[in-house]
Structures are given as C-alpha cells and as structure tokens.
C-alpha cells in the first residue's frame with residue numbers, strides 16, 4: 001500500500017502547511033499524496049499531528065490505538081468523492097470516522113492510511129413532518145437531530161446512549177434501549193447517499209426517494225446499514241421519524257434472581273404488551289450504577305421499564321406488567337412519572353458503561369453484545385453469569401432484554417495480559433452459547449476488529465465467501481477500512 005502517487009508536487013503555501021509537512025514525513029505518508037489531499041479539502045482540513053492521529057486511531061473500546069497516517073475532514077460529498085478516488089487510485093487505506101463512540105475497534109487504522117472524519121458535514125437537509133422523515137448529512141449526531149426536531153413533535157428514537165453520528169449509526173446498525181418499540185437502524189433508514197471507493201456517488205434507494213416501503217430491486221440500503229465502513233462512505237441518510245408520545249412513565253423493580261427478572265421479560269413480551277423500553281441490570285451493574293450515578297436502588301437483579309402512549313392505556317400496561325413481575329417475585333417497584341425523575345433514571349442507564357469502568361479505575365471497556373431469540377434468553381444469561389464467576393473477573397451484565405440482547409461490560413486492564421485472556425475467553429464462550437442457541441455474536445455493536453473469527457463461525461464458510469465477493473464488487477482494491485469484519 002501507499003504506492004507512489006505520481007502527482008506533481010505543489011508548493012506549500014503557509015506556515016501551518018510547513019508544520020504539517022514535517023509531521024507528514026513522520027507519519028510515512030508520501031508528501032505528494034498528502035499535498036493532493038490538501039488540494040481537495042484545504043490545509044485547514046488536514047492533519048498529521050500525533051495528537052490528531054492518536055485521537056482518530058481508537059474508539060471507546062479496549063482495543064489498542066492504531067493511528068492513521070493522515071486525517072482529513074470532509075465538508076461535502078464532493079470532498080468525500082475526490083478523497084475516496086485519490087485513495088483508491090493510490091491504494092491508500094481509507095477509514096470513515098463518525099464520532100468515534102464505537103465499541104469494536106471499527107475506526108482503528110490497522111494498516112495506517114487516511115482517516116476521513118465526517119463531523120464537519122452537519123447539515124440537516126430536510127424535515128418532512130407530514131411524512132415523518134428527514135434527511136441529514138453524515139456528521140449530524142443523534143442529540144443534535146433531536147434538539148432540532150423538538151418543536152415539530154417528532155423524534156428520531158434510535159438511542160445508543162452515546163451521541164453518535166447518524167451515519168456512524170447506519171454503518172454499525174446501531175440500536176439501544178428503544179429498539180423493542182421502534183426497531184434498529186435497519187428498520188429506520190429509508191435511503192442513503194453513499195460514496196464508493198472509486199468516487200462514484202449512489203443513492204441506495206434512488207435519488208430523493210423516501211418511501212416507507214419499496215419492492216424496487218435489491219435492498220442496497222440494508223447492504224450498507226451495518227457495513228462498518230468496508231464498502232463505502234455514507235454521506236447522507238434519510239431517516240424515519242416518530243411522534244413524541246403523549247405520556248410516558250418509567251419504573252424500576254428488583255428481583256431475587258436473574259432468572260425471575262428474565263422470565264418476567266419473556267412473559268411481558270409474549271403477552272404482546274407494547275412496552276417502550278425494558279432493560280435488565282444484574283446486581284453487579286446496579287451496584288456500579290448506584291455508586292456512579294448516586295442512586296440508591298436495591299442491589300439485586302433489576303428491570304427498568306418505560307411505558308408510552310395515552311395516559312389511560314399507560315396505566316393499564318403498567319398494571320399488567322406489575323402483576324407479571326410480582327408473580328415472578330419482584331419487589332421495590334418505584335415509579336417515575338416526572339420528567340426529571342425519568343431523565344435521572346435513563347441517564348444512569350446510559351452511563352452504565354462508564355459506571356462499570358469505574359469499578360476498575362483506569363480500565364477500558366471490553367464489551368460483549370450477544371443476542372438470542374427471546375425464549376433462549378434465560379439460558380444464555382445464566383450460563384454467561386456462571387462463566388464470569390468461574391473466571392473470577394468483574395463482569396456486570398446489562399441488557400436490552402426486550403430484544404433478547406445483552407452485554408457484559410468487562411472493565412479491562414489492558415496492561416494485564418492474563419486478565420485480558422480470561423475476559424476474552426468468557427466473551428468468546430458467551431458468543432458461542434448464543435450461536436448454539438440460534439443467536440448472534442453481536443446484536444448492535446458490530447464486528448469491527450474484535451469479532452471477525454466469530455462472524456466466520458456465525459455465517460459459515462460459504463456465506464463468508466459471498467460476503468467477500470460483495471466486498472470486492474464494491475471495493476476491488478480493498479482500501480475500505482481494511483482489517484475489519486473479514487478474518488484475514
């Protein structure tokens with residue numbers, strides 16, 4: 001890689017550029033290539049400083065930093081297209097960067113190359129309240145979008161907790177606490193503008209289309225959702241919006257055992273109750289949450305609920321849920337109907353990753369993310385808990401149990417290889433139990449660099465072969481985010 005560019009060198013203009021050139025030499029990117037990037041996006045949008053490369057060489061996970069050689073900030077689809085073509089012509093690895101909140105090492109530049117940061121593309125291009133959709137540029141984040149939408153009475157509900165970029169969420173097929181009610185990114189993206197590595201710009205559902213359904217040809221939209229920057233760069237997304245519910249209440253209750261909590265979840269869903277959120281915390285994560293978010297929940301396996309709708313349907317839903325949970329041994333039901341109480345509860349839930357890391361100061365998150373059909377959830381959680389205890393590691397369990405999806409957030413000391421090995425063994429074991437029980441090794445965080453071997457097991461050799469063929473159709477030179485998704 002990093003072949004000679006053959007591009008005519010141009011005189012560097014400014015003091016900033018001189019500094020940048022010195023750093024570029026250090027980063028081993030050929031000067032002429034770096035100059036061509038400057039020519040496309042402007043010198044203010046290029047950096048090869050150690051600090052910026054380091055910042056772009058890791059996400060929020062435990063994976064060791066792998067900095068790119070050069071970071072470019074795109075301000076338009078045209079910038080993205082020209083940079084992609086340049087990288088493709090010169091076989092330079094190209095890694096799209098959203099907000100860097102991923103948890104599987106998706107942005108780590110394993111083979112160096114150019115990191116294309118899309119955070120400056122932050123226009124909200126259109127909102128159609130009457131059609132419940134909007135179109136945004138790649139760098140718009142979930143929180144920015146929802147602040148913008150507030151006065152329309154609409155919301156984009158997919159909620160990974162972190163303030164991820166919307167197109168990063170497309171790229172990882174993100175979801176979070178609301179998926180039980182609204183689905184994941186897969187169900188909520190109607191169209192995307194994508195730049196292919198050779199610079200071509202496509203619209204996955206056809207330019208300007210924003211229908212709720214289509215039978216027109218292959219589903220390119222869902223091919224790019226979850227593609228983790230390995231097929232192209234998503235520069236715009238057209239999203240489904242939803243009405244902000246008339247009324248909302250939240251509740252927390254605790255159980256004597258994990259089994260009771262998980263059995264309650266399964267029964268609540270099997271009854272068809274249209275719950276908006278149902279989140280599980282084991283006693284280790286409740287304890288972490290109490291300490292970090294200054295709450296005083298009983299330290300026991302617990303469920304967090306949210307009910308939405310009209311005030312009278314809410315009360316009925318909540319009553320049935322309370323009955324089911326009580327029959328399974330629930331106690332300590334606490335209701336939160338005021339917005340500030342609800343916000344405190346859900347903020348604590350969203351901060352759990354950090355609460356778990358605080359159990360082992362200085363640690364980084366090694367997160368598991370298995371998902372199974374709901375009826376298999378009790379078995380996979382129970383067996384995972386046994387494995388964590390046997391390994392003797394700190395392993396708080398937190399789950400979007402309404403989707404059959406849960407995580408263990410191992411606070412991992414990267415400087416302790418024995419600990420990393422134990423955690424990795426439990427993590428692989430959990431994924432294998434999930435697969436044995438008709439599930440997947442990742443419900444929402446993606447494959448990244450951490451789960452490539454597991455993907456091979458999950459999809460099988462022939463399925464992987466077809467995925468590779470698809471990859472080489474879009475990216476014949478293999479420049480897009482190399483070292484991710486596919487085992488090498």
Ligand SMILES: Cc1cc2c(cc1C)N(C[C@H](O)[C@H](O)[C@H](O)COP(=O)(O)OP(=O)(O)OC[C@H]1O[C@@H](n3cnc4c(N)ncnc43)[C@H](O)[C@@H]1O)c1[nH]c(=O)[nH]c(=O)c1N2
Pocket residue numbers: 059060095096097098099100101102103106107118138159160161162163164165166167168169170171172173174175176177228229230232233234235350351353354444445481484
């Ligand atoms: C505290 C906390 C809590 C959560 C989570 C993180 C953290 C820190 N996450 C994980 C994370 O927020 C999620 O994976 C986001 O979708 C990542 O979006 P970023 O914009 O940060 O992508 P980031 O920049 O991290 O990139 C992730 C991957 O997508 C690719 N990519 C990014 N932008 C792209 C683009 N425009 N085009 C093509 N490829 C692109 C990258 O190359 C990389 O492979 C999560 N997730 C979840 O699903 N559910 C959850 O509950 C949570 N909860």
Ligand SMILES: CC(=O)C(=O)O
Pocket residue numbers: 161176349350352353398407
């Ligand atoms: C980190 C994550 O996925 C969660 O808190 O659910």
Ligand SMILES: [Mn+2]
Pocket residue numbers: 176400407444
């Ligand atoms: Mn999650």
